[in-house]
Amino acid sequence: MxxxxxxxxxxxxxxxxxxxxxxxxxxxxxxxxxxxxxxxxxxxxxxxxxxxxxxxxxxxxxxxxxxxxxxxxxxxxxxxxxAGTYSARPNGVIRVTAPVVFGQVWLAPKLPAFLALYPEVDVRLTLVDRTVDLIEEGADVAIRIARELAPGLAARPLCGMRYVLVASPGYLAEHGAPATPAALRERPCMHLDYGPFGNQWTLRRGGEKVAVSVASRLTINNSGAILAAVEARGGIGLLPDFTARAALAAGRVVQLLPDWEFDEPYAGAVHAVYLPGRHLALKVRAFIDYLANTGSGPADLTPS
The missing domain is CATH 1.10.10.10 (Winged helix-like DNA-binding domain superfamily/Winged helix DNA-binding domain)
Known part of the structure; x- marks a missing residue:
């Protein structure tokens, strides 16, 4: 063996x-x-x-x-x-992996309704911020956020995502809001610090493109922790929209430079990734269909 x-x-x-x-x-x-x-x-x-x-x-x-x-x-x-492809209805255990914060704020809230729809299916969700090998670790579905996915796997798009700049109202009252991307060079900025992420940011607005290198005294490998630091007036944070959405809606943070979009590596989409083949288990097909049908485009960041 x-x-x-x-x-x-x-x-x-x-x-x-x-x-x-x-x-x-x-x-x-x-x-x-x-x-x-x-x-x-x-x-x-x-x-x-x-x-x-x-x-x-x-x-x-x-x-x-x-x-x-x-x-x-x-x-x-x-x-x-x-396994499971020849039964009359989805059944068995689905093993799913997802990035930590995305799994907490987007995926986990959807699971109770899925379980109610399919009472013979159980879900084992593992949240981890690394690429999981589906075969090596026995996962059925991996949720991945990327612009390009590794070859050799099947993928289904679930929703769009983008990164947004935010700051707390208290910080902005004391320091004011940056009016241009270039002004970010003079501000304390927080961002993710693993994989391709870093302090070299490229922003686009229509045909205009600006590259900035920001000062980063605090970097964290978890976007939820960055949000907590932003709310504590730690400066300006660059966050995925799904992390920032609730805080924006509640007024705990404010979006900055909303007309600008971030380029790579702070860009991507959310996919459900699974092993290709002619025989896709009914439980896996049902799970991916459910996520795709209940997903959405980029989060609406306008507080309601």
């Missing part, structure tokens, strides 16, 4: 093109991925990859083994998806 895991990891290395990229996809360290591939080579008695500092190349044996591994993984996915 261990060899099957090594074959799956080897296939991911080849598909990703690098050990480090495969490690990120699998949630492992690069050294662990390398050890798995080395053990598979030892099992098979031959080298599978030519390693250079810039790229990987398959040996003749590696090409044949990779083709066999791809067939194995395809079969495994088919077997995984067969």
């Amino acid at each position: 261990e060899m099957l895991r090594e074959m799956a990891i080897f296939a991911q290395v080849v598909d990703s093109g690098r050990f480090s990229a495969a490690a990120r996809q699998l949630g492992l360290t690069t050294s662990a991925v390398s050890r798995h591939v080395a053990r598979l080579e030892a099992h098979l008695g031959g080298r599978l990859l030519h390693r250079t500092t810039r790229a990987l190349a398959l040996t003749e044996l590696g090409e044949q083994v990779h083709a066999a591994c791809a067939r194995m993984l395809s079969t495994a996915r088919e077997i995984h998806l067969l």
Whole structure:
């Protein structure tokens, strides 16, 4: 059975093109991925990859083994998806992952109504701010926020999202609101600090584009925590619209520069991601259909 895991990891290395990229996809360290591939080579008695500092190349044996591994993984996915496809109605457990704050404010409130519609389905929701490998971690559906999704997966769009600048009324009463993106350079700004996020912001308004580098004494890896710091008069925060919506509606924060849109990496859409194949379990299809039908476009940020 261990060899099957090594074959799956080897296939991911080849598909990703690098050990480090495969490690990120699998949630492992690069050294662990390398050890798995080395053990598979030892099992098979031959080298599978030519390693250079810039790229990987398959040996003749590696090409044949990779083709066999791809067939194995395809079969495994088919077997995984067969469960529940032949029953008369959705049933069983759905394992779902989602980003932490999005799961709290958008997804979790929708789940009671889904469970009422499908009394024979249970949901196991895991909230985590990293990319989850569906096969490795046994997830049926992953909610992902991105402009581009990784290849090899099926995806269904759920809703739009955008990032917005906010500040507390108390902060604005003391310091005033920035009138232009360039004025942000002189203000304390808070933002996410993981993955591609950072203090280099590109804003667009029609055909106008402005790039600014903001001062960031406080960065946090959770948008809910950034909102809390903004409400405590900590400065200006850059937040996903779903995080800011309730606070905006309640008047606890105010949106700044509403005519400007943020470009990458602060841009994207929300998708339900799942394994492709001919046999999609009824419980998974019902869950994704439900989310797509109850989703919406970008949040209406006008307080009502």
